Amino acid sequence: MLTTKKKRRVCRVLEVRRLTESTAVLRFERAGLEFDPGQYIRVGIEDDPEIRDYSVYSGSNVDHLEVLVRRVEDGLVSKQLCDCDVGDSVSVGGPYGHFKLIDQLRDKPLLFVATGTGISPYHSFVESYPELDYRLIHGTAKMEEAYESTFYGDRYFHCVSREGGSDFKGRVTDYLRTLEVPPETNAFLCGNCDMIYEAFDLLQDKGLPAAQIHTEVYF
Numbered sequence: 001m002l003t004t005k006k007k008r009r010v011c012r013v014l015e016v017r018r019l020t021e022s023t024a025v026l027r028f029e030r031a032g033l034e035f036d037p038g039q040y041i042r043v044g045i046e047d048d049p050e051i052r053d054y055s056v057y058s059g060s061n062v063d064h065l066e067v068l069v070r071r072v073e074d075g076l077v078s079k080q081l082c083d084c085d086v087g088d089s090v091s092v093g094g095p096y097g098h099f100k101l102i103d104q105l106r107d108k109p110l111l112f113v114a115t116g117t118g119i120s121p122y123h124s125f126v127e128s129y130p131e132l133d134y135r136l137i138h139g140t141a142k143m144e145e146a147y148e149s150t151f152y153g154d155r156y157f158h159c160v161s162r163e164g165g166s167d168f169k170g171r172v173t174d175y176l177r178t179l180e181v182p183p184e185t186n187a188f189l190c191g192n193c194d195m196i197y198e199a200f201d202l203l204q205d206k207g208l209p210a211a212q213i214h215t216e217v218y219f
């Protein structure tokens with residue numbers, strides 16, 4: 001992908017919220033970085049050339065930046081970020097990406113679908129635009145991965161594949177199959193590519209045109 005070179009900033013870590021053993025929300029200084037909700041930034045440890053993409057979790061209306069990071073055991077950068085403490089510094093570049101909620105969509109019915117940390121851009125949407133008419137369907141392996149879901153109230157629906165006790169036992173795509181989707185809906189899909197490909201086809205079969213399905217693939 002062709003990207004223009006953007007200035008990198010050094011930002012001090014202000015807070016670390018450890019949500020599970022392997023997932024944390026990292027809050028750091030915004031340092032004047034402007035972004036549209038849904039976009040991602042490139043983050044790494046200060047002075048380390050290894051950087052990775054993370055959707056901004058916080059709203060565009062607050063004076064800090066947050067990312068939601070899941071530790072990938074055989075990975076490099078996610079572990080370093082999850083192990084950060086308050087007072088450490090990260091380097092941040094961006095913003096990048098087109099996974100945004102343009103003006104014309106903000107009063108339309110919205111369906112947000114995520115797997116795992118793919119919930120992150122929706123947190124930014126909702127914090128930035130509190131009046132949205134949305135449903136959020138979140139698929140995870142375990143119950144504990146509901147990641148600050150009380151923020152979304154009863155608009156949040158949790159599909160858990162490996163344990164009982166959630167709103168739906170199974171994968172997010174199994175639930176989508178059962179769902180009625182009004183034709184004026186705009187759907188957003190974010191997370192792993194298997195879910196996105198399958199959900200895209202399912203939503204098209206339910207009558208949504210491709211132009212109303214927006215995607216962000218993490219891995």
Ligand SMILES: Cc1cc2nc3c(=O)[nH]c(=O)nc-3n(C[C@H](O)[C@H](O)[C@H](O)COP(=O)(O)OP(=O)(O)OC[C@H]3O[C@@H](n4cnc5c(N)ncnc54)[C@H](O)[C@@H]3O)c2cc1C
Pocket residue numbers: 040052053054055056067068069070071072074075076077078079097116117118120216217218219
């Ligand atoms: C646009 C975009 C936005 C992203 N936003 C987020 C985000 O908000 N939060 C977040 O945690 N990650 C996000 N990612 C993934 C992130 O960029 C890294 O790939 C991830 O943190 C692993 O980096 P690493 O250096 O630890 O592992 P690497 O050394 O880069 O990779 C190790 C392996 O892990 C795989 N992998 C990547 N992510 C996961 C995952 N979540 N679960 C299992 N395997 C994975 C990779 O495909 C690779 O095979 C995003 C990716 C993209 C492209």
